[in-house]
Amino acid sequence: MRSEWQIFAVATVLALTIAACGGSETPAQNASVKPPSKASIKRAYTMKCSLCHGSDGRLMASKAPDLSQSTLDLESRIALITYGKGTMPPQKGVLDAATIRGIAEYIETFRELK
Numbered sequence: 001m002r003s004e005w006q007i008f009a010v011a012t013v014l015a016l017t018i019a020a021c022g023g024s025e026t027p028a029q030n031a032s033v034k035p036p037s038k039a040s041i042k043r044a045y046t047m048k049c050s051l052c053h054g055s056d057g058r059l060m061a062s063k064a065p066d067l068s069q070s071t072l073d074l075e076s077r078i079a080l081i082t083y084g085k086g087t088m089p090p091q092k093g094v095l096d097a098a099t100i101r102g103i104a105e106y107i108e109t110f111r112e113l114k
């Protein structure tokens, strides 16, 4: 009788522990790992980049190059967007790294628009 009660107690503690862990870990992980949404990347591009590059990358205002003709690789685009170049303003401290990477990936879609 006694040992059955012990097994029940251990099982109950285990179940509670597992439930507690699952409940506390999931929201924290989502907050730190979740990448910016497509919509928020597009919004950031519209606010920070379309002034010179236009919504399709081809505006070429303020001597901005046509992004649909750009051949820069992803890492170079991330560096250029982060640190700026010439009259292009740096985004370091303005946009977070994940959004900068997202924009660098997003503007590559302009290349198919030819």
Ligand code: HEC
Pocket (backbone or CB within 6 Å): 045, 048, 049, 050, 051, 052, 053, 061, 062, 063, 064, 065, 067, 069, 070, 071, 072, 077, 080, 081, 085, 086, 087, 088, 089, 091, 103, 104, 107
């Ligand atoms: C004030 C106008 C301006 C804004 C705003 C601007 N750019 Fe630029 N961008 C430029 C200019 C000018 C260059 C050319 C820099 C140079 O080579 O001297 C450039 C170059 C680039 C290039 C390199 C293209 C190539 O192949 O040489 C990329 C990619 C780019 N911009 C993306 C962006 C993104 C993404 C944003 C928004 C975060 C942005 N730009 C905001 C003016 C701007």
